[in-house]
Amino acid sequence: MLEINDLTLKYGESQILNGISLTAKRGEVTAVMGTNGVGKTSLLKAIAGRHPFASGTITVDAKPLGSNAPVNAAKAGIGYVPQGREVFPMMTVTENLETGFACLAGSGHTVPDHIYNLFPVLREMSNRRGGDLSGGQQQQLAIARALIAKPKVLLLDEPTEGIQPNIIKHIGDVIATLREQGEIAIVLVEQYFDFAFDLGDRFVAMNRGSVTLDQPSSKVTRSELLELVSV
Numbered sequence: 513m514l515e516i517n518d519l520t521l522k523y524g525e526s527q528i529l530n531g532i533s534l535t536a537k538r539g540e541v542t543a544v545m546g547t548n549g550v551g552k553t554s555l556l557k558a559i560a561g562r563h564p565f566a567s568g569t570i571t572v573d574a575k576p577l578g579s580n581a582p583v584n585a586a587k588a589g590i591g592y593v594p595q596g597r598e599v600f601p602m603m604t605v606t607e608n609l610e611t612g613f614a615c616l617a618g619s620g621h622t623v624p625d626h627i628y629n630l631f632p633v634l635r636e637m638s639n640r641r642g643g644d645l646s647g648g649q650q651q652q653l654a655i656a657r658a659l660i661a662k663p664k665v666l667l668l669d670e671p672t673e674g675i676q677p678n679i680i681k682h683i684g685d686v687i688a689t690l691r692e693q694g695e696i697a698i699v700l701v702e703q704y705f706d707f708a709f710d711l712g713d714r715f716v717a718m719n720r721g722s723v724t725l726d727q728p729s730s731k732v733t734r735s736e737l738l739e740l741v742s743v
């Protein structure tokens with residue numbers, strides 16, 4: 513379980529997160545929503561160790577994460593799929609996937625079948641360069657790479673952005689499968705409202721670096737949430 517308590521984050525003198533607290537449980541999709549610039553990506557970057565937080569705590573299964581150390585976050589069980597995917601364009605699909613092993617001890621790891629079963633297109637394209645894949649295929653590769661190290665928490669930053677509808681549907685199905693397997697806490701940052709609304713077990717709405725709503729799906733109506741996260 514991921515627990516965030518009173519987290520603040522700054523870029524220089526600008527405070528962007530003003531005391532964020534939230535909990536994401538295994539086997540649940542926690543959807544973090546809000547308009548452009550409210551701090552959703554910054555929150556994920558803090559959890560993933562990509563940007564230092566100024567104060568507050570982040571724990572995974574009660575163990576605190578340090579600030580600004582991506583490899584330590586990965587070792588602690590954080591899988592991060594950044595906005596824009598960050599696929600290595602000159603490396604093959606298999607090589608991209610193998611970078612996911614970097615935070616694991618030992619060597620000689622091979623990509624497990626269950627990863628290819630979730631994303632069959634990656635098996636077909638295993639020798640193609642990352643940069644030659646379509647946006648949707650790259651998104652699947654980025655999610656698969658994050659799953660390689662068997663994370664306890666999966667952070668997804670706008671996985672539907674710029675992706676064609678049939679692949680959006682497939683990514684939604686994969687997220688639902690991961691939820692059913694019950695081993696990962698999924699934190700979904702998403703601007704595509706209905707995608708997030710259909711998948712979310714818990715909704716966290718943000719505005720100007722603060723949480724304005726944090727409720728299970730049973731206690732939030734579509735119109736209430738839509739009003740909170742619309743411009």
Ligand SMILES: Nc1ncnc2c1ncn2[C@@H]1O[C@H](COP(=O)(O)OP(=O)(O)OP(=O)(O)O)[C@@H](O)[C@H]1O
Nearest residue numbers: 523528546547548549550551552553554555595703
């Ligand atoms: N590296 C940075 N340096 C300075 N300011 C930044 C930096 N990254 C983001 N910001 C600012 O921090 C605020 C929050 O940005 P962030 O990307 O976290 O928001 P967001 O909710 O994810 O928005 P979006 O949906 O557009 O990605 C914005 O005002 C943004 O301009």
